[in-house]
Amino acid sequence: MSIMTDVSPSAARRRSVPRFVWVIAAIVALYLVAGVITPSFATFDNMLVIVRAASITGIVAIGMSYVTISGNLFALSAAALGAFLAVIFALAVGHLGFAAGLAATLLVAILAGMAQGLSISVVGNPIITTLAFSTVFRGLAALFSGNSIVRIDSDIALALGTGRPLGVPTQSWAFIALALVSWALIRRARLGRLLVLSGANPQTAIASGLNVRLATVVAFVALSVGVAIMAVFTVSQFSQAKADLFAGYDFDYIAAVLVGGIALRGGQGSPLQAALGAILIALLQNFMLLNGFTAGLRMTVVGGLVLLATGAFHLLQRRLR
Amino acid sequence: MNYKMSLPIAAVLLAGLCASPALAEDKGVIVAFVPSSTNPYIGQWAKGAQAKAGELGYTLKVIENNFNQAEQDSQVQQQLASGEKVAGYVWWPFENAAGVGSLRALSQSGAPVIVSNQYPIKGTEAYWTAYAGANDFLSGKTAAEILLDACAKSGVKCDKGAIIRFPAGVSAGDDRATGFQDAVKGKLDVLTVVPTAGFLEDEGYKVAAQIIPANKGQLTWLYTENDSLAGAAAQAARENGLVPGKDILIVGGTCHGDSKHVKNGEIAGTAIQSGYWEGWMAVQALGKFNTQGKVQDGETYLADNPDAPPADSDPVFKYNFLPNPAVGNSQAAYDAAKMWGKSADELCNF
Numbered sequence: 170m171s172i173m174t175d176v177s178p179s180a181a182r183r184r185s186v187p188r189f190v191w192v193i194a195a196i197v198a199l200y201l202v203a204g205v206i207t208p209s210f211a212t213f214d215n216m217l218v219i220v221r222a223a224s225i226t227g228i229v230a231i232g233m234s235y236v237t238i239s240g241n242l243f244a245l246s247a248a249a250l251g252a253f254l255a256v257i258f259a260l261a262v263g264h265l266g267f268a269a270g271l272a273a274t275l276l277v278a279i280l281a282g283m284a285q286g287l288s289i290s291v292v293g294n295p296i297i298t299t300l301a302f303s304t305v306f307r308g309l310a311a312l313f314s315g316n317s318i319v320r321i322d323s324d325i326a327l328a329l330g331t332g333r334p335l336g337v338p339t340q341s342w343a344f345i346a347l348a349l350v351s352w353a354l355i356r357r358a359r360l361g362r363l364l365v366l367s368g369a370n371p372q373t374a375i376a377s378g379l380n381v382r383l384a385t386v387v388a389f390v391a392l393s394v395g396v397a398i399m400a401v402f403t404v405s406q407f408s409q410a411k412a413d414l415f416a417g418y419d420f421d422y423i424a425a426v427l428v429g430g431i432a433l434r435g436g437q438g439s440p441l442q443a444a445l446g447a448i449l450i451a452l453l454q455n456f457m458l459l460n461g462f463t464a465g466l467r468m469t470v471v472g473g474l475v476l477l478a479t480g481a482f483h484l485l486q487r488r489l490r
Numbered sequence: 491m492n493y494k495m496s497l498p499i500a501a502v503l504l505a506g507l508c509a510s511p512a513l514a515e516d517k518g519v520i521v522a523f524v525p526s527s528t529n530p531y532i533g534q535w536a537k538g539a540q541a542k543a544g545e546l547g548y549t550l551k552v553i554e555n556n557f558n559q560a561e562q563d564s565q566v567q568q569q570l571a572s573g574e575k576v577a578g579y580v581w582w583p584f585e586n587a588a589g590v591g592s593l594r595a596l597s598q599s600g601a602p603v604i605v606s607n608q609y610p611i612k613g614t615e616a617y618w619t620a621y622a623g624a625n626d627f628l629s630g631k632t633a634a635e636i637l638l639d640a641c642a643k644s645g646v647k648c649d650k651g652a653i654i655r656f657p658a659g660v661s662a663g664d665d666r667a668t669g670f671q672d673a674v675k676g677k678l679d680v681l682t683v684v685p686t687a688g689f690l691e692d693e694g695y696k697v698a699a700q701i702i703p704a705n706k707g708q709l710t711w712l713y714t715e716n717d718s719l720a721g722a723a724a725q726a727a728r729e730n731g732l733v734p735g736k737d738i739l740i741v742g743g744t745c746h747g748d749s750k751h752v753k754n755g756e757i758a759g760t761a762i763q764s765g766y767w768e769g770w771m772a773v774q775a776l777g778k779f780n781t782q783g784k785v786q787d788g789e790t791y792l793a794d795n796p797d798a799p800p801a802d803s804d805p806v807f808k809y810n811f812l813p814n815p816a817v818g819n820s821q822a823a824y825d826a827a828k829m830w831g832k833s834a835d836e837l838c839n840f
Contacts, residue, residue, distance in 0.1 A: 209703075209704040209705070210704075212703070214703040214706070214730070215700075215703055215704065218699055218700050218703055221699065222696060222699070222700065225692075307528060310528070311526075311527070311528045315533075316527045316528060316529075316530055316532075316533030317530055317533065317840050318530050318747065318748075318839070318840060320748065320839075331725065331729075333729070403692055406691075406692075406695070406725070407691040407692065407695075407721070407722065407725075407748070408748060408750075409691070409747070409748055411528075411529075411530055411690060412528040412529075412530075413526070413528045413529050413530075413690070414690065414692065415692070416557070416688065417687065417688070455700055458684060458697065458700050458701065459700065459701070459704045461682055461684070463658060463685065464657055464658040464685040464686075464687065465658055
């Protein structure tokens with residue numbers, strides 16, 4: 170049996186359609202239907218817009234997938250950490266320059282990830298712990314920024330935030346690269362296997378001598394690095410940071426993971442699925458925006474999609490057992 | 491402690507109290523209920539309110555909620571239950587309609603209540619003493635005037651356009667959109683009104699980057715309700731091959747965020763809506779009421795004097811509006827713009 174799944178060998182034989190195929194099918198179906206209904210939807214320009222829109226959410230969702238796969242459900246601190254790291258990056262770039270700012274942001278991100286991972290190892294509840302960390306990070310963002318807009322004036326940052334190599338936004342290149350690297354890491358690297366096995370069955374993993382605590386720390390460091398990348402891109406694009414950046418984005422990150430079909434109980438799935446989930450949601454959001462859906466209706470539909478996806482994947486899982 | 495010892499101690503304490511100028515001038519506590527100052531505009535509002543309270547001899551207690559009306563309602567209940575005697579309340583609800591119950595509870599305490607920032611809902615007049623703050627209808631109207639003026643001057647053919655507005659449920663967004671649409675009626679064609687999920691550049695970009703390519707060749711103008719969203723829209727327009735100011739006219743109408751897009755002409759112009767002065771005038775209105783003891787019916791727009799703020803001796807009206815002086819879209823115009831003794835840079839780049 171593959172280490173990526175806990176289904177029985179017979180079930181594995183019966184399984185003919187992996188989850189990511191369902192997500193790809195949903196993306197293709199939605200693209201075709203939306204293209205027929207809305208002529209301005211199925212254009213190359215709009216496709217780039219959708220990938221760009223999916224990128225910022227997707228980069229964090231890829232990081233979030235490490236947390237879910239490692240059996241720690243999800244983090245409610247990603248948006249607040251993003252605001253804190255954005256403020257740190259803007260302050261550091263302003264005082265020390267771009268390279269030092271980038272290094273400082275990554276360092277703080279790694280420390281924030283380690284702090285969360287170790288705390289969860291002690292407290293045991295990722296939801297409560299990350300909720301508390303969320304408040305801490307938002308508060309630190311307000312303190313460090315003095316409740317003011319922190320501006321930067323860096324040509325390198327602006328080029329990073331607004332550049333379009335080969336016509337594709339830098340954020341989208343980072344999204345694609347991160348998805349592929351993360352997929353390889355989870356599927357091929359020893360560290361990835363540690364995350365998957367710890368998430369699939371923590372007790373067995375501990376009994377087998379695996380360091381589950383390390384897996385939790387690694388997962389949260391991966392999430393924090395994803396958040397840092399998103400924060401750096403956002404500050405670079407708009408040349409400023411504020412304490413209330415990304416407020417309300419946590420649901421988007423989690424939704425991408427769930428719609429991508431990553432099992433909430435851990436031990437299954439890959440970061441590519443989170444990336445596909447982000448693209449599916451961005452497609453749907455774009456279609457609704459172009460057709461004048463109100464914000465309330467858009468939220469309802471995305472929430473409904475998450476319910477539908479989690480319900481469908483759960484039923485699929487039960488059928489396979 | 492015996493009587494002989496307590497008497498001199500009491501005398502010393504009393505003498506100390508009388509000798510302290512701060513305490514001697516203290517006119518009491520003003521309690522302001524506002525959303526979180528993690529939003530820089532609200533942070534500025536609190537700074538202005540603190541400055542004016544200090545100047546008038548009040549102590550200002552700012553109670554912030556985390557953008558949550560239920561939390562704000564609970565804060566009101568706790569404040570009232572504390573029995574603290576206050577010189578007055580300043581009420582900035584997070585959700586205007588949902589906060590009416592708390593507003594009524596504050597009014598029933600007997601202390602004066604000044605509503606700020608969120609234009610009061612019709613029918614609640616008995617629950618508040620005066621409104622002192624921004625007029626979002628005026629903000630939308632000023633933005634429309636800036637845009638129409640830019641259309642006339644630039645030679646850009648202005649007909650179809652779109653409004654990118656604040657999130658649904660934010661009454662300031664409704665009022666600005668209404669003020670704008672009323673002012674452009676019969677002159678411009680509003681193709682679509684799209685709400686964002688927030689007030690900052692990232693949300694503005696998210697929407698603008700999608701509606702601009704979808705309506706390519708059609709959009710000749712965009713109104714975005716503030717300059718943060720307008721700056722992001724300008725960036726999205728450029729990425730779609732449109733030159734802001736030439737191919738498409740963009741107006742935010744409220745200076746908020748990075749002013750470079752106004753200074754370099756990408757945004758058609760802006761208007762000063764100062765968080766600092768809005769907080770300042772809310773406390774001033776309360777101070778005026780406590781001194782003068784009355785509120786005049788009707789409304790007043792405080793003069794947009796560039797050099798000095800309005801006097802404390804002026805009467806307080808039921809509706810007291812913050813002026814929205816327009817600012818041209820050039821470095822020189824921006825540098826020259828002032829309101830009540832502070833420059834546009836000080837008031838807008840916070």
